[in-house]
Amino acid sequence: MKRGLTPAHVTFLAFGFAFLYVPIALLILFSFNDSRLVTVWGGFSTRWYASLWSNAQLVASLRASLIVAVTSAAIATALGTIAAYALARFGRFSGRSVFSAILYAPLVLPEVITGLSLLLLFVAFGVERGLTTVIVAHASIGMCFVAVVVYPRLAGMDRSLEEAAMDLGATPLRTFLSVTLPLAAPAIASGFLLAMTISLDDLVIASFTSGPGSTTLPMRIYSQVRLGVTPEVNAISTLMILFVAVCLLLGVLITRRAAPDRTA
Amino acid sequence: MSRKPARIRTGLPAWILSLPLVWMLLFLVAPFAIAAKISLSRSALAQPPYEPSFDWSAGVADWMERATQFSFDAYAGLFADTIYLDAYLSSLRIAALSTLCALLIAYPFALSIAHAKGVLRPVLFVLAVAPFWTSFLIRVYAWIGILKDEGLLNHALIWLGLIEEPLQIFATDIAIVIGIVYSYLPFMILPIYVALEKQDAALLEAAADLGASPWRAFVQVTLPLSLPGVLAGCLLVFIPAVGEFVIPDLLGGSDTLMVGRTMWVEFFDNRDWPAASAAAILLLLVLLVPLRIYDRLQTAEERT
Numbered sequence: 147m148k149r150g151l152t153p154a155h156v157t158f159l160a161f162g163f164a165f166l167y168v169p170i171a172l173l174i175l176f177s178f179n180d181s182r183l184v185t186v187w188g189g190f191s192t193r194w195y196a197s198l199w200s201n202a203q204l205v206a207s208l209r210a211s212l213i214v215a216v217t218s219a220a221i222a223t224a225l226g227t228i229a230a231y232a233l234a235r236f237g238r239f240s241g242r243s244v245f246s247a248i249l250y251a252p253l254v255l256p257e258v259i260t261g262l263s264l265l266l267l268f269v270a271f272g273v274e275r276g277l278t279t280v281i282v283a284h285a286s287i288g289m290c291f292v293a294v295v296v297y298p299r300l301a302g303m304d305r306s307l308e309e310a311a312m313d314l315g316a317t318p319l320r321t322f323l324s325v326t327l328p329l330a331a332p333a334i335a336s337g338f339l340l341a342m343t344i345s346l347d348d349l350v351i352a353s354f355t356s357g358p359g360s361t362t363l364p365m366r367i368y369s370q371v372r373l374g375v376t377p378e379v380n381a382i383s384t385l386m387i388l389f390v391a392v393c394l395l396l397g398v399l400i401t402r403r404a405a406p407d408r409t410a
Numbered sequence: 411m412s413r414k415p416a417r418i419r420t421g422l423p424a425w426i427l428s429l430p431l432v433w434m435l436l437f438l439v440a441p442f443a444i445a446a447k448i449s450l451s452r453s454a455l456a457q458p459p460y461e462p463s464f465d466w467s468a469g470v471a472d473w474m475e476r477a478t479q480f481s482f483d484a485y486a487g488l489f490a491d492t493i494y495l496d497a498y499l500s501s502l503r504i505a506a507l508s509t510l511c512a513l514l515i516a517y518p519f520a521l522s523i524a525h526a527k528g529v530l531r532p533v534l535f536v537l538a539v540a541p542f543w544t545s546f547l548i549r550v551y552a553w554i555g556i557l558k559d560e561g562l563l564n565h566a567l568i569w570l571g572l573i574e575e576p577l578q579i580f581a582t583d584i585a586i587v588i589g590i591v592y593s594y595l596p597f598m599i600l601p602i603y604v605a606l607e608k609q610d611a612a613l614l615e616a617a618a619d620l621g622a623s624p625w626r627a628f629v630q631v632t633l634p635l636s637l638p639g640v641l642a643g644c645l646l647v648f649i650p651a652v653g654e655f656v657i658p659d660l661l662g663g664s665d666t667l668m669v670g671r672t673m674w675v676e677f678f679d680n681r682d683w684p685a686a687s688a689a690a691i692l693l694l695l696v697l698l699v700p701l702r703i704y705d706r707l708q709t710a711e712e713r714t
Contacts, residue, residue, distance in 0.1 A: 149531075149611075155522035159534065162519035166541050166595065169552040172562060176555065228422065229430035247705045248434050254646060254704060255697070256653020258670045259690045262677060263441035266687065269458050270444050286437040289430065322422055347545050350655055353678075364547050371547070371660060375555050383548040390544045398536065 170387065177380035194381040204366055204382070211346055211363035214277060218284035219341035225285070226292025226341070227334055231326070233293070234300035252290045260287065261354030268355065275357030283355040284348065288341030295340060299333035300326070339397060343390070442694070449687035450480040460683045484688035494689065497667040498696065504583055504658075504668065505651035508590035509598075509644050515591065516598035516643065521632075523599075524606040535603060542596035550589050550660050557585050557661065581663035589657040594650070598643040605639025606632070638707065645704040649697055669693055 151159075177195075181188025198204060229249060233242070252260060264283045268275055307329070311321040327334070349364040356362065370379050451460040488494040523534045541549065556562045557580040564576040579585050609632065617627035655670035662668070669689060677686035 149525060149527040151522065151525055151527075155525050158518040158522040162515065162522075163537065165515065165592070166538065169549070169556060169592065170541065170544070172556065173548070173552040225430045225433055228427060229434075231422065232427050232430065243705075243709065245431065245434075246709065248438055250705055250708050251701060252438060254649040254701070256650050256655075256670055256693065258653050258655050258673050259694055260441075262673065262686060262690050263445040264437065266444045266448055266683070267437070267441040282437060286433065289433070290438075293430075319422065343543055347547070349547055364545070367547055367551075368656075371551050371554070375551070375558070379551065383545070383551065386548060387544050394540060394543055 173380055174384045174387065177377060177384040179377055179380075182377060194377040195385075197378060198381055198385075201378075203361075204363075207361045207363045207366035210277060210360055214280050214284060214352075214362060215342045215345040218281045218288055218345050219338050221281070221285035222288025222292050222341040223334060223338045226289035226337055227296050227330070229289060229293040230296040230300050231322075233297055234303075249290050249293055252287050253294065257348070257350035261351040264351065265354040275355060275360070277356070277360045279355045279357070280352050280360060280362065283351050284341075284345040287348075287351065288344060291340050291344060292334075292337035295337040296330060296333045299330045303329055335400075336397070339393070442691075445687045446691055449484050449684055449691050450482065451684045452481055452483055453682045453684050458683065459681050484684040485692070487685055488688055488692060493667065494669070494672065497669040497672045498692075500583075500667045501652050501654075501669045502696075504586055504590070505648050505654075508587045508594070508651050509648045511587060512591045512595055512598045512647050513640065513644060516595055516602055517640070520599050520603040520606055523603055531607075538599050538603075539596040546593055547656060549593055550657055553585070553589055553592065553661060554580070557588070580661065581666075583662070583666065585661040586658050586666065586668070589661045590647070590651050590654060593657065594647040597646040601639040601642035601646065602636060603639075605636040605642075609635055638710075642704070642707050642711075645700055645707070649700050649704065652697060653693055 176187075178190050178192065179186075179188055180191035180193070233246060233249075236242070261283070264279075264286070265275075268279050273279060303326070308321050308325050311325045312318065316324070347364060348362075349368050352362045352365055353368075356365070367379060367382060370376065448460055453460060519538065523531060523538060526534050554561075558564075559576045559578065559580060561580065563579070564573075567573045567577065579588075613631050613635075614627050617631050618624075622630065653670040653673075654668060655674050658666050658668040658671045659674070662671070670693075673686050673689045673693075676682050676689065
């Protein structure tokens with residue numbers, strides 16, 4: 147690729163970034179609007195933020211979402227890493243293509259299909275629906291994303307390091323724990339973050355698999371949005387965007403510090 | 411170092427290695443089998459609301475007898491009522507249109523990012539895919555305030571004197587297309603950028619040396635080489651868009667027919683589980699071809 151930007155490139159970039167960021171900027175701007183009308187500016191105010199903290203339902207759903215996100219992402223990271231390891235180390239085992247097809251399908255499959263069929267599974271086995279079922283559902287989707295992120299790292303790893311460790315007398319398990327895992331750690335960490343983000347964001351699968359009393363934050367926001375556009379929703383959204391922006395920034399800084407020798 | 415790997419030495423015991431497989435069979439494969447089974451049941455006023463329901467304690471003979479009660483009523487219902495056929499067709503149409511629009515925006519955008527020099531390139535790339543990390547629901551919600559009849563877009567257009575009367579965009583298929591393009595754009599940018607970024611600059615130089623104009627070099631070199639990325643991007647947008655629920659629900663009108671939303675209503679409002687299951691299985695069958703192509707692309711990617 148020949149480098150260097152022409153005026154045409156700059157125009158495309160300006161248009162693309164405007165399309166991506168103007169809606170988000172407007173959303174943030176109107177969270178500071180004093181007027182209850184979301185589309186008419188009525189002066190600067192932070193009162194919608196203050197009213198958020200007194201909303202007990204909202205705080206409860208935030209708590210539920212965080213529990214689900216952290217737990218499901220932990221399970222997803224463990225399972226997804228092992229799945230990626232199996233794919234990367236066993237060359238062509240029989241059934242490999244079926245294994246990878248099942249692993250890749252949930253990445254694109256419409257959530258209504260996954261959510262509905264998981265719910266039917268829980269009902270068929272008589273499992274009481276609640277936070278646990280949401281965690282299981284999110285872990286199942288999350289492991290696929292983790293596997294996709296971790297696989298290239300494990301497949302591209304220099305095998306001679308593992309062989310050297312074993313030649314020096316390390317058991318296979320010890321080699322896995324003290325050579326393979328640390329080398330794949332950045333990919334595993336970003337897989338964990340991805341699984342957590344997807345869980346925090348999911349409305350459809352959570353709606354199918356949760357029971358009474360286990361309402362997650364997106365479900366709560368969705369029920370408010372259906373009633374109309376309100377400045378409170380803008381305020382929650384702004385806080386969530388801020389949270390994600392800080393996490394992203396930290397993530398970029400950590401990966402830059404952790405892997406200065408990474409070849410692009 | 412040309413040692414022959416006499417046996418595969420892996421660091422993990424077999425039972426740990428098989429955990430993901432067991433989990434996948436239980437939570438990613440079994441649910442579809444159950445959905446297929448329920449789609450062959452009849453809707454019933456029971457808990458759960460379908461029959462026959464299988465009792466795990468019942469013997470095989472009992473199961474066989476109950477299996478004779480299977481019916482294709484739910485599927486027949488899908489075809490008897492044109493609502494479903496219309497929903498499938500309009501979902502495919504809206505998803506295809508959205509994919510095309512996303513491609514037209516993402517390609518020049520990704521190409522421009524790939525042309526940037528030095529440290530600017532990764533920075534632009536991270537900024538282009540960063541919106542993916544913010545909540546999907548919130549990004550769709552942001553468009554309600556913009557597209558509504560008394561929304562920001564109409565305010566701006568009237569203020570500029572471009573229109574007299576507010577445009578009716580909200581609650582139309584156009585609003586859904588805008589929502590899908592906006593939400594899924596990072597999925598289109600990512601594979602196209604990756605395909606463009608890894609292209610060898612020497613190819614374009616060679617084309618120029620042989621007298622090709624920049625446009626001709628683009629059409630004959632850059633574009634064909636980026637086609638796998640384009641295909642991957644299109645599938646990453648098209649497949650989930652067909653079954654999209656949130657976007658048609660929030661941006662579409664009450665008469666909007668998209669199969670994801672129809673399924674949701676059938677399940678939560680009408681409590682017709684067999685019909686919803688049949689609709690899900692049928693949607694899965696419709697998506698089987700694009701899913702198969704996507705899977706082959708992934709496998710090809712793995713080999714490189």
